[in-house]
Amino acid sequence: xxxxxxxxxxxxxxxxxSMTLLCAQDMNHEYMYWYRQDPGMGLRLIHYSVxxxxxxxxxxxxxxxxxxxxxxxxxxxxxSAAPSQxxxxxxASSSGGIQTQYFGPGTRLLVL
Amino acid sequence: xxxxxxxxxxxxxxxxxxxIINCAYSNSASDYFIWYKQESGKGPQFIIDIRSxxxxxxxxxVTVLLNKTVKHLSxxxxxxxxxxxxxxxxxxxKGGKLIFGxxxxxxxxx
Numbered sequence: 001x002x003x004x005x006x007x008x009x010x011x012x013x014x015x016x017x018s019m020t021l022l023c024a025q026d027m028n029h030e031y032m033y034w035y036r037q038d039p040g041m042g043l044r045l046i047h048y049s050v051x052x053x054x055x056x057x058x059x060x061x062x063x064x065x066x067x068x069x070x071x072x073x074x075x076x077x078x079x080s081a082a083p084s085q086x087x088x089x090x091x092a093s094s095s096g097g098i099q100t101q102y103f104g105p106g107t108r109l110l111v112l
Numbered sequence: 113x114x115x116x117x118x119x120x121x122x123x124x125x126x127x128x129x130x131x132i133i134n135c136a137y138s139n140s141a142s143d144y145f146i147w148y149k150q151e152s153g154k155g156p157q158f159i160i161d162i163r164s165x166x167x168x169x170x171x172x173x174v175t176v177l178l179n180k181t182v183k184h185l186s187x188x189x190x191x192x193x194x195x196x197x198x199x200x201x202x203x204x205x206k207g208g209k210l211i212f213g214x215x216x217x218x219x220x221x222x
């Protein structure tokens with residue numbers, strides 16, 4: 001099993017550009033999450049999904065959109081990137097609730 | 113406001129010594145806590161968890177202690193090894209979601 005994978009690993013955007021981060025998991029997990037991690041801070045939840053076709057807002061959802069068209073994939077979109085969205089983005093999945101979340105390796109995003 | 117925080121941002125220990133990483137939480141209704149380890153350039157990795165109906169839980173070389181009276185959580189690592197060097201996060205369950213602390217960086221000196 002590959003677990004949780006994320007693409008791309010690193011990306012540089014200009015302000016106003018858009019992009020989509022892809023998260024995939026092969027553990028048949030129902031729940032999936034997107035977090036951002038900034039220097040000296042813990043992870044903050046952006047959006048999450050409790051099943052295919054469902055999404056919900058987390059702690060810091062503004063400026064992001066998500067989609068869960070397939071159970072194994074969770075996409076995070078930035079429609080108009082801003083420098084404040086420079087961060088490391090982590091995807092996670094879990095079988096149920098939030099008991100144990102398995103994290104991907106992260107995507108480093110730099111917005112100039 | 114409610115928060116999960118760590119007492120110390122950095123901790124340096126000698127190889128072979130025991131490490132203790134502390135975490136304070138403010139939501140007395142939290143019923144589930146997790147410790148994660150994050151190595152440089154990697155995603156967080158689950159270490160151990162504990163429910164609020166327990167005071168102590170042991171894993172392989174790790175022990176988590178929960179003191180609900182003072183709302184304090186600690187992670188003890190026995191016989192710390194160089195491979196234990198990482199940032200350690202505590203997280204509490206709040207409203208169905210996990211709230212993470214800021215993290216403590218553990219450095220192991222050979």
